[in-house]
Amino acid sequence: MHPRWGDISPPTFNLQRCTQCKRCTEECPFGTLDEDEKCTPKPNPGRCRRCGICLGACPERIISYADYSVDMVVRMIKAIEVPDEFEEKPRILILLCENDAYPALELAGFHRLRYSSYVRAISVRCLGAINVVWLSDALARGFDGILLLGCKPGEQTQCHYTRGSDLLATRSENVKQKLKQLALEDERVRVEHVALSDYLTLPALIDGFVKRIEDLGPNPFKES
Ligand code: SF4
Numbered sequence: 001m002h003p004r005w006g007d008i009s010p011p012t013f014n015l016q017r018c019t020q021c022k023r024c025t026e027e028c029p030f031g032t033l034d035e036d037e038k039c040t041p042k043p044n045p046g047r048c049r050r051c052g053i054c055l056g057a058c059p060e061r062i063i064s065y066a067d068y069s070v071d072m073v074v075r076m077i078k079a080i081e082v083p084d085e086f087e088e089k090p091r092i093l094i095l096l097c098e099n100d101a102y103p104a105l106e107l108a109g110f111h112r113l114r115y116s117s118y119v120r121a122i123s124v125r126c127l128g129a130i131n132v133v134w135l136s137d138a139l140a141r142g143f144d145g146i147l148l149l150g151c152k153p154g155e156q157t158q159c160h161y162t163r164g165s166d167l168l169a170t171r172s173e174n175v176k177q178k179l180k181q182l183a184l185e186d187e188r189v190r191v192e193h194v195a196l197s198d199y200l201t202l203p204a205l206i207d208g209f210v211k212r213i214e215d216l217g218p219n220p221f222k223e224s
């Protein structure tokens with residue numbers, strides 16, 4: 001069953017705060033959004049596939065759903081306990097696509113495969129639905145590393161929304177700038193592409209990332 005079976009809510013746009021940056025209209029993989037003469041998006045709920053890519057694209061955080069928003073994930077991230085630097089435990093955030101990567105992690109659990117207990121996972125609608133603010137908030141809160149797991153991009157893409165994985169790559173420049181601003185290493189944020197059938201190798205992939213983060217040492221922004 002699809003993880004959002006029964007969810008038919010289209011995104012809503014708080015257009016009073018829209019800056020007409022056009023990111024949502026340009027990134028919507030299904031050409032769902034029209035624009036008026038000022039480049040303000042004009043939603044077409046009947047054509048929307050509810051992928052969340054516009055929510056990930058909007059720098060103003062003004063696109064949300066009845067039961068899902070940028071702020072909701074921000075609160076989920078804030079609710080995760082981050083051990084302080086003296087506990088010598090890293091805290092790794094995994095944001096993973098609900099279509100393949102999350103079921104792969106569930107399958108790994110179903111088969112009782114073990115992976116690091118330092119990770120905490122939050123599923124998202126698509127890699128392209130990741131709003132960069134989630135990454136900057138998590139790093140500023142003291143998460144030591146962030147692993148983004150989603151479908152394979154490119155010509156052989158397995159993305160359910162056709163180019164969500166490719167879109168994340170185009171936004172990664174913003175992530176690099178944020179890491180630079182915080183004086184953190186690029187390696188603290190990694191993107192990996194996994195299919196459902198990769199569940200056997202997923203624990204090793206997670207553990208490899210955790211090991212790399214342990215080698216880098218704690219995020220200096222850790223709350224004490
Ligand atoms: S949810 Fe997806 S399909 Fe719907 S408007 Fe946003 S980007 Fe387009």
Ligand code: SF4
Nearest residue numbers: 018019021022024058
């Ligand atoms: S991405 Fe956000 S701010 Fe930019 S045009 Fe769309 S709704 Fe407006």
